[in-house]
Amino acid sequence: MNQFDLAVSIHPYIHTPLSKGAIFLNRLLALAPLALLAIYHYGMMALGTILVTAFFVLLPTYISLKLKGRRLADIEHENYYYALLMALALPAGTSYPAVIIGALALNLLAFFPREANSVRIINPVALVSCFLAMAFNEKMYFFNGPRPFMSAAWFNPLPAESYSGGFLFNIHNEGGAGAGESVRKIIELLSAWHPCHYGELSITLCAAAFIFLVFKSSVDSAPLIGAAAGLGAAVTFNYYGGGAGVIISEFLSHAFASMFLFYSCFILTDYYSSPMRFSARVLYGFLYGVLFAFLSASFEGRDCANYSLAIASTCVPLIDNIFNSGGRRE
Amino acid sequence: MDFHGGLKLPLNHELTIDKPLILAKPPRRVCVLLSQHSGSPAVASVAKGDRVGLFDVIAKAIGAVSCDVHSPVSGVVEAVDEYAHPYYKYSQGIVISADPPGEETGSLSFNESQRFDIDEIVERAKKCSVIDTVSGNKPLHSKLSGLKPSLVHYFIVSFVQNEPYIHNMETISHNYMDEIISSISYLSDALSPAFVFLAIPYHMIKLITAVDNKLNKNRAEYKNFKIVRVTDKYPQANELILASSILKTKINPSKILQNHKCLILDASTMFHLYEALKFNKPQIDCHLTVSGYGITRPANVKARIGTYISDIVEQCGGFCGNVNSVIVDGLMSGYSQFTLDVPIIKPNRSITVIPTERLSSSGEEKCMRCKKCVDRCPMGLNPARLNFISRSSAHEKAVEEGIYSCIECGVCSYICPSRINIAHSIILSKKMILEANIRRRKMNESI
Numbered sequence: 001m002n003q004f005d006l007a008v009s010i011h012p013y014i015h016t017p018l019s020k021g022a023i024f025l026n027r028l029l030a031l032a033p034l035a036l037l038a039i040y041h042y043g044m045m046a047l048g049t050i051l052v053t054a055f056f057v058l059l060p061t062y063i064s065l066k067l068k069g070r071r072l073a074d075i076e077h078e079n080y081y082y083a084l085l086m087a088l089a090l091p092a093g094t095s096y097p098a099v100i101i102g103a104l105a106l107n108l109l110a111f112f113p114r115e116a117n118s119v120r121i122i123n124p125v126a127l128v129s130c131f132l133a134m135a136f137n138e139k140m141y142f143f144n145g146p147r148p149f150m151s152a153a154w155f156n157p158l159p160a161e162s163y164s165g166g167f168l169f170n171i172h173n174e175g176g177a178g179a180g181e182s183v184r185k186i187i188e189l190l191s192a193w194h195p196c197h198y199g200e201l202s203i204t205l206c207a208a209a210f211i212f213l214v215f216k217s218s219v220d221s222a223p224l225i226g227a228a229a230g231l232g233a234a235v236t237f238n239y240y241g242g243g244a245g246v247i248i249s250e251f252l253s254h255a256f257a258s259m260f261l262f263y264s265c266f267i268l269t270d271y272y273s274s275p276m277r278f279s280a281r282v283l284y285g286f287l288y289g290v291l292f293a294f295l296s297a298s299f300e301g302r303d304c305a306n307y308s309l310a311i312a313s314t315c316v317p318l319i320d321n322i323f324n325s326g327g328r329r330e
Numbered sequence: 331m332d333f334h335g336g337l338k339l340p341l342n343h344e345l346t347i348d349k350p351l352i353l354a355k356p357p358r359r360v361c362v363l364l365s366q367h368s369g370s371p372a373v374a375s376v377a378k379g380d381r382v383g384l385f386d387v388i389a390k391a392i393g394a395v396s397c398d399v400h401s402p403v404s405g406v407v408e409a410v411d412e413y414a415h416p417y418y419k420y421s422q423g424i425v426i427s428a429d430p431p432g433e434e435t436g437s438l439s440f441n442e443s444q445r446f447d448i449d450e451i452v453e454r455a456k457k458c459s460v461i462d463t464v465s466g467n468k469p470l471h472s473k474l475s476g477l478k479p480s481l482v483h484y485f486i487v488s489f490v491q492n493e494p495y496i497h498n499m500e501t502i503s504h505n506y507m508d509e510i511i512s513s514i515s516y517l518s519d520a521l522s523p524a525f526v527f528l529a530i531p532y533h534m535i536k537l538i539t540a541v542d543n544k545l546n547k548n549r550a551e552y553k554n555f556k557i558v559r560v561t562d563k564y565p566q567a568n569e570l571i572l573a574s575s576i577l578k579t580k581i582n583p584s585k586i587l588q589n590h591k592c593l594i595l596d597a598s599t600m601f602h603l604y605e606a607l608k609f610n611k612p613q614i615d616c617h618l619t620v621s622g623y624g625i626t627r628p629a630n631v632k633a634r635i636g637t638y639i640s641d642i643v644e645q646c647g648g649f650c651g652n653v654n655s656v657i658v659d660g661l662m663s664g665y666s667q668f669t670l671d672v673p674i675i676k677p678n679r680s681i682t683v684i685p686t687e688r689l690s691s692s693g694e695e696k697c698m699r700c701k702k703c704v705d706r707c708p709m710g711l712n713p714a715r716l717n718f719i720s721r722s723s724a725h726e727k728a729v730e731e732g733i734y735s736c737i738e739c740g741v742c743s744y745i746c747p748s749r750i751n752i753a754h755s756i757i758l759s760k761k762m763i764l765e766a767n768i769r770r771r772k773m774n775e776s777i
Contacts, residue, residue, distance in 0.1 A: 007654045008668045010754045012740035013661045013684065014339075014494065020695050020747040078698070220701065271700045276712055278705055324712070 018217055024077035026218040030209035031084050031266070037205055038092065045093035050084070052096055056103030057083035061111060082110055082125070085266055089129050089259070089306070098136045102128045110272075123273040123313045126263070129306035203256050210265040219269050222278050223285035227264040230289020231255060238297055259305035260292055273313045280323035287319075288312040333575040335708040336563035337741055339662070341533065342494045345628040346621045351505050353632050355645055356431045360403055360636030361413050361673040362388060363423040366459070368467045369395030374424055380407045383435040385612050388424055397459040397469040400612035402634035403428035404435045414672045416639075416658045417665055423673065426636070438609045446607055448477055448520040458606035459676075460613050464488055464596040465569050467677040470603065473593075477521060483591035485523040487514050487600060488572055489530045489537060492564040493660035495621040496680040499597055501630045502617050503537055506601045511544055513604035515551065521593070527558045527576055531566065564662060565739040569594050571708050598679075616678050620646050624653040624683035633674060639681055640670035651685040658682075662740045695748040703742035703752055709735045713742035717752040720759035725766060728759050736760070 038046040061079050062072060086106050090099060109124035213219035235251045242250075255261055268274070268288055275284050288308050295304035365371040372389035382388055382401045389399035405428040415421035429435070446454075456471035465473065487510075491499040503510060518526050530538050538557060545552045558576055560566055566575070573592050574581040586592050595603075598617065605611040614635055621628040626647025633642055639656065643649070657664045658672075659679050674681075703713040711732050719728045733756060742752040 006656060006666070006668055006670070008666050009655070010751060011661070011663055011665070012744045012753070013655065013657055013664070013666065014744065015749060016745050016747065018747055019749065020698055023698075023700070023747055271698050274699075274701075276699075276701055276704050276714070278701075281701075 021077050023218040024081045026213060026216045027081045027266075028077060028084060030213050030218075031081070031088065033205050034088060034202065034209060034262075035084060037202060038088065042092040048096070049090055049092050049094055049099060050087040052099045053087035053090060053103050054080075054083040056100050057086055057106055060104070060107045079111065082106065086125055086128065088262070089125050089267065090132070094132070095136065098132055101135075102132050105131065121273060121313060121316055123267060123270050123309055125267050125270070126306045126309035126313065130310045133306060203261065206261050206265055213265075219265075220271070220274065220281060221269075222281035223268045223274055223288070224264050226282035226285020226287075227260075227268060227289040227292075228255070228285075229282075230286035230291075231260070231293050232289070233286070234290045234293030238293065254293060254296060258292075258296070258303050263305040263309055264288070268309060268312075273316060275316050275319045275323065277320075277323040280319045283323075284312060284316060284319055287315060332561045333563070333566065333571050333708060334710060335706045335741065336561075336565060336571075337706060337744060338562060339492065339494050339564050339744075341492070341497075341562075342621070343497050345495070345623075346619055346630055347497060347500075349628070349630055351501055351617065351630045351632055354634065354637055354642055357403065357428055357634060357637045357641055359408070359425065359427055359638075360634060361423045361425045361638065362399055362402060362636040363413065363415055363421045363673055363675055364389045364399055365415060365418060365421040366399055366635065366676045367397060367461045367469050369393065369469065369472070371422060372396060372399045374410045374422065376407050376410070376424060378407055378409055381405075382407060382426060385438075385614065388426075391459075391469075395468060395472045397456060397461075397471065398612075399424075400459060400614055401426060402614040402636050404433075405429050414667075414669055416667065416672050416675060416678060419668075438611050441608050441610065444516075445519055446516050448474065448479075451517060451520055451603070451607065452477075454606045454610070455603060458602075458610065458612040460599065460602045460606050461676045462595060462599050463677050463679075464567075464594055464599065470595075470599060477587075477593070479520070479522040481587070481591060482521045482523045482593045484525050484527065484577065484593070485514075485518060485521060486527045486529055486558075486572065486576060486592060486594045488567060488569075488594060488596040489528065489534065489541075490560060490567040490572060490596075491679075492531065492562060492566050493662050493664075493680075495682045496619050496660050498617045498619045498630070498679045500534055500537055501619065502601055503534075503597050504540065506604075507540060507544055509604040509608075510597050510600045511541075511552075513600040513607065514555075516607060517595075517600075517603070518554070523593070524554065526552075526555045528555060529558045529560050529572055529576060531560050531562050533562045565708060565737065565741065567596075568708070568737055568739065570737060613676055616674060616676055618642070618674070618678060619680040620683075621680065622683040622685075624649055624651055624655075624685045626650045635676055636673045638670065639667065639672050639674065642674070642681060643670060643683070649683060652687070653683055654686050655684050656681065657684065662744065663738065694750050697748055697750060700747060702745045702747065706741050706745050708739065708741065709737055711735060713752045713756065716759075717742075717750060717755045720755040723759075723762070725759065725763045729763065733760055733763070 035050055039050070058075060058079055061075055065072070065074050086103065090102065105128045106124050109127060210219065214221055231254055232251055235254060236247050239246045239250050268285060274281050291308035291311055292304055295308055364374060370393040372391050374389045376382060376388045382404060384401060384404045386401045387398045388401045391397045403426055405426045408425040408427050410424050412420045413423035452471050452474045455474060460470040462468050462470040462473050489499055489503055491497055514526060528541060530541065538559065541557055545555050560572070560575060565571055569586065570581055573586055573590065573594055577590060577592060579590070582589055586594065602613045615632055616635060618631045618633060620631050620642060625643065626649070629646050631642060656667045656670065658667060658681055659665060661682060664682070697714055699714065701714070707713050716728060716731055716733055719731060736756050738753060738757055740753045743750070743754065746752060
């Protein structure tokens with residue numbers, strides 16, 4: 001019996017089946033339908049943006065692996081995930097030099113300072129997106145141009161649409177009507193399903209992807225809860241006099257007719273840049289929601305998701321400091 | 331009853347839950363280790379060649395937190411030396427060559443009394459060397475000594491066990507229900523607590539029904555007894571977590587009794603206390619769940635202390651498949667053994683044999699700050715940060731971050747997707763801080 005060669009290790013001897021690789025693979029799987037929808041809708045413009053972004057996000061990692069004598073297969077799922085996320089956060093048809101600069105900047109911000117967590121405070125995707133928006137705004141029509149994913153362009157009549165504007169355009173315009181009338185119109189619009197409509201499909205896919213990730217324990221829902229609460233609070237504050245109908249329609253138009261939902265589901269929930277404690281993460285999301293509502297109101301027509309998130313993430317150390325010992329049993 | 335954090339683990343009880351409790355074969359040779367409990371180990375009072383009877387004291391307690399060690403067999407002392415220990419690698423032990431079955435010497439005396447005062451209970455617990463397995467395997471008498479009726483308001487008896495493959499508490503409870511309830515009753519009569527809570531997890535449905543029926547038969551006698559259903563989450567069995575989830579308050583670990591007037595014991599301890607009170611029987615047995623997919627015939631085994639793991643494994647049909655890990659006391663907080671020539675000791679609960687392919691063995695990756703460890707830590711700590719601090723040897727910072735509050739349950743290491751051994755870093759750091767403090771104290775004393 002005693003001839004067995006027993007291995008000694010430290011407890012626990014079992015681990016959750018959810019590994020780091022599995023989490024990022026799940027996230028990649030969740031983003032894949034959104035990328036396909038973007039390619040289906042915007043064609044070569046979206047495909048070009050996605051491929052160029054992915055290539056230049058992965059290139060430095062590939063080179064560093066080559067220098068270390070490792071294989072291409074050693075690139076982690078995490079790198080692929082950030083590459084696709086960055087691509088989906090950029091407008092389709094962004095000029096390639098801008099895409100390349102963005103991809104390389106993401107590399108510097110996201111992958112290389114990983115050893116020192118304190119450097120990785122501001123969300124890299126949001127930061128790169130802000131930088132590109134400020135540097136290439138006019139050329140890229142950054143805020144109003146077509147995007148691989150959701151955008152303000154949604155408000156505009158889309159080609160081959162049987163009705164103009166899409167349902168959120170109508171919700172937005174019905175905001176001035178009486179509360180009961182507005183809610184009735186919203187229900188009417190929501191119940192009319194238009195499968196070809198990009199906006200409705202993208203919302204559905206985004207929500208489905210998030211639910212899939214929650215089901216697979218691959219995303220943290222606390223910031224999203226906070227973001228919804230923050231947006232709701234700010235919209236209520238802004239449109240308090242307009243009644244419930246206006247508040248609901250403004251909330252829906254802010255949440256769905258912009259990058260808000262996409263940022264809330266995938267970029268706000270970035271593990272590296274969110275605070276440590278659950279309540280701190282809710283507060284972080286809340287801050288993002290409030291900032292988004294106020295910045296959107298201040299810069300009408302502009303999509304402020306990236307700015308709101310970049311500003312909110314600068315507050316993470318402060319939030320972490322406040323909530324550091326929360327819930328600890330001494 | 332629930333608590334913040336924790337994990338719902340797969341219990342894998344199907345291998346042994348319906349199997350009867352069997353007696354281990356009488357060992358031909360036992361090795362009784364002198365570190366049977368936490369605190370000071372006992373000192374051998376026999377030498378090579380001495381003849382010892384069953385239940386004879388073979389090692390004497392030294393210090394307040396210590397107790398005698400009794401012989402689990404009658405026979406002749408072969409050697410007194412250092413032997414492999416299931417927890418500490420090596421410890422002093424006494425090897426006894428056992429008499430053949432039927433030729434054992436040693437007897438028990440039955441006590442007909444139905445009431446015991448607290449001093450008598452403490453005395454019996456001390457004499458019979460009963461170990462309290464719920465609070466770090468301390469001798470029971472050290473926990474009960476000094477107690478008076480006015481000092482205990484809540485008396486909690488834990489039936490909780492949430493680790494995979496282990497259910498020895500459930501086995502003991504089903505087999506010795508009357509004894510356990512009687513023992514609780516004796517202690518309750520001695521201490522007169524306002525409430526006696528029997529904490530049973532939701533998954534032990536049969537046990538809940540059995541205890542409920544038992545209590546209902548004599549409601550007048552058990553009027554202050556109350557069954558409390560607790561969550562199935564790990565580490566609910568921990569004394570601190572159990573107390574705080576039942577009393578719904580934050581508990582100071584070192585002052586559960588003083589501040590909250592709460593005494594916590596478990597069903598296994600209560601059974602051994604019953605044997606001590608009624609039969610004057612020293613604690614020489616332990617009840618083990620021998621399980622895992624690497625063992626041919628998983629079983630619930632009652633074995634004498636000092637029995638080698640190899641003997642128990644052999645009785646259970648030996649290994650099946652490719653096995654390279656034998657773990658004592660659970661996959662979450664147990665100890666993997668480097669040899670099968672390890673004798674079992676009083677606090678042991680299980681022997682788990684896992685085939686190589688079922689053990690996770692991937693290496694550590696970089697932390698991705700997913701905060702799963704923070705969300706799951708039952709003590710509300712920030713294990714990721716503690717791990718970072720511990721690895722950079724910033725011990726003072728670690729103390730500031732509450733490293734001493736860590737109960738070493740291993741939840742953080744289990745849940746970590748990057749497979750970082752957070753619990754290990756924390757345990758190591760605690761040890762280093764302790765050693766540094768001892769060094770500093772010695773230096774101050776010398777100055």
